[in-house]
Structure formats: C-alpha cells, structure tokens
Amino acid sequence: MAWRDADLDRRVLMFxxxxxxxxxxxxxxxxxxxARRGRRTLIISSDLTPSLSDIFEAEIGPTERPVPGVPHLYGLEISPDEVMRRWKEKFGPEVYQAASALVDLPYDEVIDYAALAPGIQEEFMLDYILGHIRSGRYDLVVWDTAPAGDTLRLLGLPGRFLAHLRVAPKIYLEVQDRFRLKQMPFREIIASWQELARQTMEFFGDPDNVEFILVTIPEALGVYQSRRVLAELAEHGLTVRHLIINDVVSAAECDFLRRRREMQQPYLEMLHAEYGGRMTLAEIPLLPYEVKGVERLEEVERILFGGE
Ligand SMILES: Nc1ncnc2c1ncn2[C@@H]1O[C@H](COP(=O)(O)OP(=O)(O)OP(=O)(O)O)[C@@H](O)[C@H]1O
Ligand SMILES: [Mg+2]
Structure with a gap:
C-alpha cells in the first residue's frame, strides 16, 4: 500500500x-x-558509522550541508558522542561552577560524571533534534536512527531521565545538610534540566509532531525484533503506524529466488496478519542493484509513495 503525504505530515519522521x-x-x-515537494527538509543520521554521504554520493558531515542536486534537502551526520561533546562545551562551565562549590575536583572529572546521569546522552540527542526543528530553518527533520534495532526505545528515556531528576534534588539536599552548605547551587541546574526533559517528552510524545517508521525484512530475525520493539514502544504509550517491509522477493524466475520467496512467505503473512489492520504496510522489493545516488533513491521513493 503506497503512503499518502497527508499521513506523514509531521515535523519529525523517525526511522x-x-x-x-x-x-x-x-x-x-x-x-x-x-524536499521535492518544497518542504525544507533535514536528514540526520545519528549512527556511529553513518552512510548518508555514501547514499547521496556527496560529502555530508557534522555540520548541515545542502545535498547537491536536491533543492530544499540538507544532510547532517552526527554521532551521539559528538552531541555529548557539544553539550559539554555548552553546559560544562555552568555545571562545573555549581559542582565546584561542593567538591574540589578537576574540571573533566566533574563534567564526565555529570554526563553519566541515566539517559542523559539520549536526552541530549532528542534535544539536539528538537533544536533543529525550533530553529525555524526546517519544516521537516527525517531521522535515520542508529542500527541498534531497539533505538526507538530511547523515546522512553526522557521519562526515565525526568524520574531520576525527581530524586536527584533530595540527594543534593542531603549533601547540603550533611556538609552544612549554605547554598544549593545544583538546584537551579536541576530545574533547568527538568524543564528540558519535560519539553522533549512533550514534543516527542505527541503523535502530531513525530511519526515512527519501523523498517523490517520478511525473515525470522526481522519479524521477532519488530515485535519486541513495538511491544516496548507500546509500554511507553507510543504507537507505530507505518511499517516498511524491505527486500521482498516478488518475481521468482530461478530456483534461488523461488526458494527465497518461499522462505519469506510465512513471515510476510505473519506481518500482514499482525499489523495489517492497524498500520500502513509498505513493501519494497529486493532490487537487483544497491540503492545509491539520487536516481536510485527516486525509484524507492516511487515504490513508497506510488509515484504521485
Ligand atoms: N530493496 C533493496 N534492494 C536491494 N538492495 C537494497 C534494498 N534496500 C537496501 N538495499 C541495500 O542494502 C544495504 C543496506 O541498506 P541500508 O544502508 O539502507 O540499511 P540500514 O538499515 O540503514 O543499515 P545500518 O543498520 O547498517 O545503518 C545497502 O547497500 C542498500 O543499498
Ligand atoms: Mg543506516
């Protein structure tokens, strides 16, 4: 079933x-x-080994760059480590200033410790993505997530981060009490982080802003992993409405392909039976070539969007 633009009319599309x-x-x-329809689009890869440059056959790096030959399309490859580095640069001095009122420790130790808070890395990734939306430079951010398979789970993290921050002030108050400290320098920082976590949760938790697209293949590992990811997302109250089944063998003119198609058949049936009723399922056939360069991508675009 081809996708309709209106169903994907969101600010962020996560794959x-x-x-x-x-x-x-x-x-x-x-x-x-x-981008072809005139929406100012930014595609972001947060993979440690990103491949946007390869697929667009153009130099794409940690600063936004236009994708040659595609007006309105920009690309960005940024690893979670780089996001964290930028976060440290931005907030490091503030955190250190607050912490050094309590303990006498080297700068790096304090900042690295602060960056260990549970979920903070993912939290700042989400905040980073949100920053691009808020910048007003883009109508749409397409986010190619890291391949852990369960990366969508990170959407549940602002909640966990927030929960941690709820406990944190108590701990710091105890420290304050024990050492008879007059001021509580952490309190303000915690309050601002709480606000940050609340805003990211609010944005990413709203189905009007974000659409999750799960990509799978008709094989046991793909089917089982999708099941797990979907169950986890459901626990966080997040719904997936778009599933792509890639590498589907359609025509089978030789024994090899016939056997692959037979292998795929029960998994395809399983996926359709389980999700067909509540999701849009788009199938992409296994193509005889690798998908590289704008022309090939346009073929996949036609498959997904029905060549509208
Ligand atoms: N339908 C298809 N037919 C043929 N080749 C395909 C098809 N879809 C993807 N490929 C090829 O398979 C390889 C993997 O695809 P892709 O890089 O999109 O996967 P990915 O999920 O992003 O991988 P990773 O988890 O490593 O980031 C690429 O070389 C791509 O060109
Ligand atoms: Mg990839």
Missing part, C-alpha cells in the same frame, strides 16, 4: 529497525520525496 534492513535507504528516499 528505526535492526541493522542493515534498509533504514538509511528508506529515510533518504522519504527525505528526497518531501
């Missing part, structure tokens, strides 16, 4: 799924589609 199933291919084709 997730297990390693190598076609997340980058699908997100690049989708970003291309909306």
């Amino acid at each position: 997730g799924g297990k390693g190598g199933v076609g997340k980058t291919t699908s997100s690049a084709a989708t970003a291309l589609h909306f």
